[in-house]
Amino acid sequence: MRALRWILPSLALAGALAAGCMLVSGQFLVSYELPSPIAAAPTAVTAIGVDLNTVAAYRDHRDDLQDLADLALLGTFTNTGTAPVDVDLWMTPSLTAHTDAAAVGMDDTALRVWGPLRLAPGETKRIGWDASAALFRKGRAALLEQVRGDGVFTLYALGATGSYAFRVEGGAFVAVITAGK
Amino acid sequence: MTRILPILLLALALTAGVPALGAGPAAAAGVGVGAFGGTCLPVVQEDTKSGILYGVRLPVTVAPMLRLEPCWAGWRPGDVEETFGGESYTRDGGEISTFGLNAMLATGGPLRLYPFAGIGSYKLTREAADERSEIGYDAGLGLGLSPLPGLEADLRAEFVMIPLDETSRKFVNVTLGASYHFLSLP
Numbered sequence: 505m506r507a508l509r510w511i512l513p514s515l516a517l518a519g520a521l522a523a524g525c526m527l528v529s530g531q532f533l534v535s536y537e538l539p540s541p542i543a544a545a546p547t548a549v550t551a552i553g554v555d556l557n558t559v560a561a562y563r564d565h566r567d568d569l570q571d572l573a574d575l576a577l578l579g580t581f582t583n584t585g586t587a588p589v590d591v592d593l594w595m596t597p598s599l600t601a602h603t604d605a606a607a608v609g610m611d612d613t614a615l616r617v618w619g620p621l622r623l624a625p626g627e628t629k630r631i632g633w634d635a636s637a638a639l640f641r642k643g644r645a646a647l648l649e650q651v652r653g654d655g656v657f658t659l660y661a662l663g664a665t666g667s668y669a670f671r672v673e674g675g676a677f678v679a680v681i682t683a684g685k
Numbered sequence: 686m687t688r689i690l691p692i693l694l695l696a697l698a699l700t701a702g703v704p705a706l707g708a709g710p711a712a713a714a715g716v717g718v719g720a721f722g723g724t725c726l727p728v729v730q731e732d733t734k735s736g737i738l739y740g741v742r743l744p745v746t747v748a749p750m751l752r753l754e755p756c757w758a759g760w761r762p763g764d765v766e767e768t769f770g771g772e773s774y775t776r777d778g779g780e781i782s783t784f785g786l787n788a789m790l791a792t793g794g795p796l797r798l799y800p801f802a803g804i805g806s807y808k809l810t811r812e813a814a815d816e817r818s819e820i821g822y823d824a825g826l827g828l829g830l831s832p833l834p835g836l837e838a839d840l841r842a843e844f845v846m847i848p849l850d851e852t853s854r855k856f857v858n859v860t861l862g863a864s865y866h867f868l869s870l871p
Binding site for chain 1: 728775812851854
C-alpha cells in the first residue's frame with residue numbers, strides 16, 4: 505500500500521522525463537549595456553555593436569537556445585531638438601559602421617526592430633520594461649534569428665523624421681532567452 | 686509530450702485498482718467543494734518571481750479510494766525587478782489561469798498522505814506579450830486532515846510543468862485548502 509502511494513507521482517515524473525527536454529529548460533536573462541550617452545542626429549548616428557557572447561548567461565545557454573521570451577530596450581531618452589521625434593531602433597545583422605541615418609536606410613540588411621517612442625521637444629522619458637517590451641513586437645523574429653545565430657549585430661537609434669536630435673543615457677538591451685536540451 | 690498522457694492514464698488505471706489490494710479503509714463515494722490558496726515558486730525562470738495562487742476545487746470520489754478533482758486556479762507570479770545601467774526596472778510577472786483535473790488516492794481516516802497527478806489547460810498572459818494557452822501537467826503530494834466528518838483541510842505540494850514548444854515553464858506550488866463534502870453515498 506505504501507509503495508502504491510508513490511506510483512502516481514512517480515509515473516507522472518517518469519512520463520515527463522521520457523518526454524525529454526522540457527524539464528531541462530528555463531528562462532534566462534541576458535542584458536547588454538549600451539554605451540552612454542548615445543547622441544543621435546540624421547547626420548551623426550552611433551553604431552552600437554552588440555556581441556552577446558560577452559554575456560555569460562548567453563554563452564552558457566547559446567547551444568540550447570530555443571526562443572526569445574521577452575525583449576526590451578531600456579534607458580532614458582531625451583529629445584534635445586526643437587521638433588517632436590519618434591525614436592526607432594534599427595538593426596543590421598552583422599557589425600556595420602554607418603555614420604548617418606541615410607546610410608542605415610540604404611543598407612538592405614537593416615531592419616527596424618523597435619519603436620516608435622514619441623518624444624516632445626525637450627522631453628525626457630525613462631521607458632519602463634513593460635512599455636519597451638511592447639515596442640519590440642515587430643522586430644522579435646529578426647532579433648531571434650540573430651540571437652540564435654552568432655549573437656553579433658549592430659543597433660542604430662534613429663529618428664523617423666528628417667530633422668531630429670536626441671540622446672539615450674543608461675541604455676541596455678535586455679532579452680529573456682528560453683533554452684532547453 | 687504525447688508520451689505523458691498515456692502514462693498519466695496508466696497511473697489512473699493503477700490507482701483505480703488499488704482497492705482490490707484491500708489495504709486501508711476505503712472512502713465512500715461523494716461530492717464536495719473546496720477552496721485553496723498558496724504560493725507559486727518559479728523553477729529556473731529568471732523573468733518571474735514567486736507569487737500567489739488561489740482557486741476552487743470540486744472533489745468527487747468516484748470509486749472507493751479514487752478521487753477526481755476538477756479545479757480552477759488563478760496565479761499571480763511576482764514581478765521581476767532588475768537594475769540595468771544603474772536604474773531599477775520592473776517587469777510584469779504575468780498571470781496564469783487554469784482549468785484542470787487531478788486524480789488522487791482517497792483513503793479514509795483523520796490523517797492521510799496521498800499522491801496526485803493531473804492535467805490542465807493553462808492560459809498565460811503578461812503585459813506586452815502574446816497570450817498563450819497550453820496543456821500542462823502536475824504531480825505532487827498532499828497531506829489531508831479531517832477534524833470533523835465531511836470537513837477536510839489539506840496541505841499540498843506539487844510540481845507543475847507547462848510545455849511551450851521545446852521548452853517549458855515550471856513551478857512548485859504549495860497550497861493550503863479546505864473542502865466540505867456535502868454529498869456522501871455508501
